[in-house]
Every structure is written in C-alpha cells, then in structure tokens.
Amino acid sequence: MSDLAKTPGTSTEKPAAAAPAAEQPAAPVPAVDPRLLVREEGFKGYWSEFTRKVRGGELGSLPVFVGLIVIAIVFQFQNSNFLSASSVANVAVYSSGLGIMAVGIVFVLLLGEIDLSVGSVAGVGAAVWAVLNVNNGWNEWLAIIVAVLSGMALGALHGFFFAKIGVPAFVVTLAGFLGWSGLQDWMMGGEGSINTPSGSAVENLTNYFFEDKAAGYGLALVAVLAYAASLLVDSRRRKTAGLPARPTSEVVLRTAVVAVLCFVVAYVLNEPEGARGLPLALVLFLAVLIVADFVARRTSFGRQVFAVGGNPEAARRAGINVDRVRITVFALSGTLGAFGGLFIASLSGGATKSVGGGNTLMLVIAAAVIGGTSLFGGRGKVWSALLGMIVIQSIQQGLNMIGMANAIQYMITGAVLLAAVVIDSVSRRTQKTAGRA
Numbered sequence: 112m113s114d115l116a117k118t119p120g121t122s123t124e125k126p127a128a129a130a131p132a133a134e135q136p137a138a139p140v141p142a143v144d145p146r147l148l149v150r151e152e153g154f155k156g157y158w159s160e161f162t163r164k165v166r167g168g169e170l171g172s173l174p175v176f177v178g179l180i181v182i183a184i185v186f187q188f189q190n191s192n193f194l195s196a197s198s199v200a201n202v203a204v205y206s207s208g209l210g211i212m213a214v215g216i217v218f219v220l221l222l223g224e225i226d227l228s229v230g231s232v233a234g235v236g237a238a239v240w241a242v243l244n245v246n247n248g249w250n251e252w253l254a255i256i257v258a259v260l261s262g263m264a265l266g267a268l269h270g271f272f273f274a275k276i277g278v279p280a281f282v283v284t285l286a287g288f289l290g291w292s293g294l295q296d297w298m299m300g301g302e303g304s305i306n307t308p309s310g311s312a313v314e315n316l317t318n319y320f321f322e323d324k325a326a327g328y329g330l331a332l333v334a335v336l337a338y339a340a341s342l343l344v345d346s347r348r349r350k351t352a353g354l355p356a357r358p359t360s361e362v363v364l365r366t367a368v369v370a371v372l373c374f375v376v377a378y379v380l381n382e383p384e385g386a387r388g389l390p391l392a393l394v395l396f397l398a399v400l401i402v403a404d405f406v407a408r409r410t411s412f413g414r415q416v417f418a419v420g421g422n423p424e425a426a427r428r429a430g431i432n433v434d435r436v437r438i439t440v441f442a443l444s445g446t447l448g449a450f451g452g453l454f455i456a457s458l459s460g461g462a463t464k465s466v467g468g469g470n471t472l473m474l475v476i477a478a479a480v481i482g483g484t485s486l487f488g489g490r491g492k493v494w495s496a497l498l499g500m501i502v503i504q505s506i507q508q509g510l511n512m513i514g515m516a517n518a519i520q521y522m523i524t525g526a527v528l529l530a531a532v533v534i535d536s537v538s539r540r541t542q543k544t545a546g547r548a
Contacts, residue, residue, distance in 0.1 A: 174534050175483060175499070179502060179505065182502065182506060186505070186509030186512065189512075190509070190513055193509055194379075196379050196380060196382075196387075197387075199379050199380065200320075200387060200390055201504075201508060202501065202504045203396075204317050204393070205458070205504050206497075206503075207317070207392035207393055207396040208317070208392070208451045208453075208454025208458065209454075209455075209474055209475055209500055210396050210478065210496050210497060210500040211399050212229055212233060212448050213475045213476075213500055214403050214447055215229065215443055215445070216229060216475055217482075217484050218416060218444060219440055219444050220479055220491060221417060221420045221440075221484065221491055222440055222488055223420045223486075223488020223489065224273070224281075224488070226269070226280070226444045227281065227288045228265070228269060228285075228288045228445075229284075229444060229445075229448040229471075230288070230448075230467035231287060231290075231292045232291055232444075232448035232452070233262075233448045233451050233471065234291070234292065234466045234467030234468065235261060235262065235265065235291050235294055235449065235452070235467075236258045236259065236262045236453060237453060237462040237466045237467070238294075238298040239261045239449075240258035240456070241461065241462035242298055242299075242305070243257060244308075245306070245307075245308060251311055258449055258452075258453065259449050259453075260446075262447075262449020262452070263442050263443075263445050263446040265287065265445045266442040266444050266445020266446060267442035269441045269445070270437050271438055274434040274438050292467075292468070295464060295466075295467070304461055304464070305463075307457060307461045313453050313457050315391060316453060316454050316457040317391075317454055317458050318457065319390075320389060320390050321391070322387065324382075324388070327380050327381045327389040328377050330389060330394065330397075331376070331377040334397070335369055335374075338365075338369050339362065342357065342366065343362060392454060399447070399450075400494060400496065400497055404493040404494060412439070415436050419433050420488035420490075421488065452466055452467055455467065455471070474500075477499065477527070477531075478500040479495055479496055480499065481498075481503065481528060482495025482496060482497070483531075484499075486532060503524060506523060506524060
C-alpha cells in the first residue's frame with residue numbers, strides 16, 4: 112500500500128491557511144446625556160436637545176403651548192376682552208373643578224385604562240353633601256368629608272371588580288356611569304335640586320376671591336421658589352448618585368420662565384380694572400396638582416403606576432402588587448371625582464340631578480389627553496390636567512364671547528381631542544422607529 116495509513120485525527124493534506132479572526136463588533140458608543148450637551152454647549156445645547164427630541168417623537172407639552180398661543184391670538188383678534196382679567200378669572204374658576212377630576216383620570220390613563228364613571232361619581236358626591244348637610248343638618252365639613260369618602264368607596268369598588276374579578280375597566284366604569292346616575296337621581300328625590308346655603312364652604316369654592324393683591328403675588332412667589340427648590344434638590348440628588356445633573360444655567364432658565372408666567376397671571380388677576388383677585392378655586396386646584404405630581408414622580412407608588420401602565424406582567428414579576436396599584440388608582444379617581452363634583456355644585460348654585468352629566472365626562476377625559484397624557488398607558492404628567500383644561504376652557508370662553516352656538520363648541524372640542532390623540536399616536540410610532548419606545 113503506497114498510501115500511508117490514515118489514523119484518526121491525522122491528515123496528509125496541506126493544512127489550509129488559518130481563517131482570519133472574526134471581526135469583533137465595535138464597542139458601543141455610550142449615549143450622550145442631553146444635560147451634558149447643555150453643560151458643554153450652553154444655549155446651543157438646549158437647541159440640540161430640543162431638535163433631537165422632536166425628531167424622535169418626544170414632543171412633550173409643545174403642541175399644547177403652541178395651541179394656547181394660537182387660541183389666545185385668534186380670540187383676542189375676535190374680541191379684545193378675551194385676555195382681560197375677568198375672562199382669565201372665568202377660565203381659572205371653570206377649569207378648577209373639572210381639572211381636579213381630570214387629575215384622577217390622568218392616573219387611570221397612566222395604567223392604560225379608562226374611567227367612564229367619573230361624572231356620575233361627581234354627581235353622587237354632590238348629592239351626598241347636599242342631603243347630609245342641607246336636608247339633614249349635618250355639620251358642613253363632616254358632610255364634605257363623607258361626600259369625598261363616598262367617591263373613594265365607589266372608585267375602589269370599580270378597581271376591585273377590575274383587578275380582582277377581571278372585568279374590563281371599560282365595562283365596570285360604564286356600569287358605574289349608569290348605576291351611580293340612578294343613585295344620584297334617587298338621592299335627590301322628587302325636587303331634583305338642593306340649593307347651596309349662602310356663605311357655605313361649598314359656595315365659596317368657586318365664589319371666593321382673595322382681593323388682597325399680596326395674596327396673588329405671594330402665591331406666585333411661593334410657587335416660583337418651590338419650583339426652583341425642586342430643581343435644585345433634584346440636581347443635588349443626581350450629583351450625589353453620580354448621575355448627570357442639570358447645569359445651573361438650565362435651572363435659572365426654567366425658573367425664570369415659570370416666574371414670568373406666574374407673575375403675569377398674578378398681575379392680570381390683581382391689577383387691571385374689574386379684576387376680583389385670586390380665585391380660591393385656582394388655589395385649591397394648584398394644591399391638588401402639586402400633591403398629585405409629588406405622588407406620581409417622587410414616591411414608590413407613583414413609579415409603580417408607571418410600571419404597571421408600561422407592562423403589567425413585567426411589573427408583577429418585579430414584585431409589584433399590580434392589583435393593589437389598580438384598586439388604589441381607581442379609588443383616587445373616585446375621590447377626586449367626588450371632590451370635583453362639589454365645585455360643579457358650587458358653580459351651579461346647588462346639587463342637582465344634572466351635576467356630573469352632560470359633557471362633563473367628555474371634558475374631563477379630553478383635558479387629560481389634550482394635555483399630553485397617552486391613552487396607551489405608561490406616559491404622561493399630572494400637569495396635563497391643567498394644560499388640557501386651560502385649552503378646553505379657553506376655547507369655550509372664546510367661542511362664548513363671540514356668540515358661537517354650543518353645537519359648534521362641541522364640534523371644535525371634539526376636533527381638538529382627535530388632534531391630540533393623532534399627535535400621541537404619531538409620536539409613539541416615531542419613537543418606535545427611532546428605537547426610543
């Protein structure tokens with residue numbers, strides 16, 4: 112045998128040239144934190160960050176602010192009194208009750224759910240207060256507390272059926288919308304209305320104004336200082352944790368913008384002829400917003416709400432009690448719904464069978480969505496309730512001042528709501544394309 116015997120593992124063939132080593136993937140380039148851009152480039156960094164967010168679909172509250180500017184310009188040309196003190200005060204007062212209800216809806220939307228019962232819960236809250244205080248002589252403050260707690264109980268009941276039984280939130284709250292409307296009618300009895308006592312706390316909710324100019328400017332100063340302090344505390348916390356923090360220039364710029372807005376509003380409400388001063392309703396609305404914003408952004412419960420809205424299963428695997436979060440959120444929505452119902456009763460002069468009816472539900476949900484809270488869950492801010500409600504009430508105020516019919520107002524408000532949802536949908540699609548969602 113001329114050929115050498117081949118043993119396993121040996122070969123007489125010339126070994127092939129070694130294959131070149133596989134090309135190693137390049138090390139990932141770390142993302143540049145936008146705050147570092149601002150730190151390095153000053154105002155150029157702000158513009159770079161802004162354009163980056165817009166290209167990535169992160170519009171934030173930009174469409175709302177643009178819309179408010181357009182609304183102000185259009186209606187001011189149509190009626191020179193649109194930006195007068197009395198007009199601004201009306202927008203503030205009428206925005207407060209519905210805006211407080213919209214805060215609760217923001218939390219529900221953050222879960223990716225909906226609450227269709229908030230209007231009926233508001234009506235029940237007003238009815239409970241009126242029956243206990245006016246008809247049965249209960250202490251007014253005790254009646255108010257019981258009314259608000261009744262809204263909490265109804266909301267928690269919705270959350271129980273949704274979280275524990277598995278009934279879709281849409282169905283549960285739709286049943287609540289119908290059932291609590293019937294309860295409201297039954298509680299109001301044959302008369303159908305119970306007038307608000309003169310000088311009562313409920314009447315003062317929307318009829319009391321701080322006529323002392325120091326109150327308006329003082330509240331503006333407190334708001335600016337509180338906002339600046341929150342920015343500084345946040346920056347210090349991030350620096351302590353070794354994370355990029357906002358530079359001093361950004362803190363100063365943000366504080367200056369907020370200061371201008373606050374003091375302009377205070378001036379308009381205080382200085383021009385015909386102004387009544389700072390409305391108590393606006394103060395209470397802002398107080399609810401501040402507390403709710405703190406809960407949403409600074410507490411573990413708020414982070415859990417965002418987590419459940421983003422991905423319930425992932426939140427459950429992370430150890431979050433998803434059922435408890437859902438029940439609590441619906442209880443919060445019911446609480447703020449009943450509280451807002453007292454504002455509506457104050458505006459209408461008493462508790463009636465129509466409190467919470469009509470377009471109340473539509474306006475409350477529209478305010479949260481128009482303000483920037485996503486219908487798809489996991490994205491939004493509590494301040495959306497304020498921005499969205501100002502947009503809606505400004506449109507209604509302007510249309511009323513030029514004598515537009517209610518039918519036209521409904522159509523325009525519906526178009527604005529549709530535009531907000533379209534912007535949200537396009538924004539989410541753009542973020543997915545950019546790999547940010």
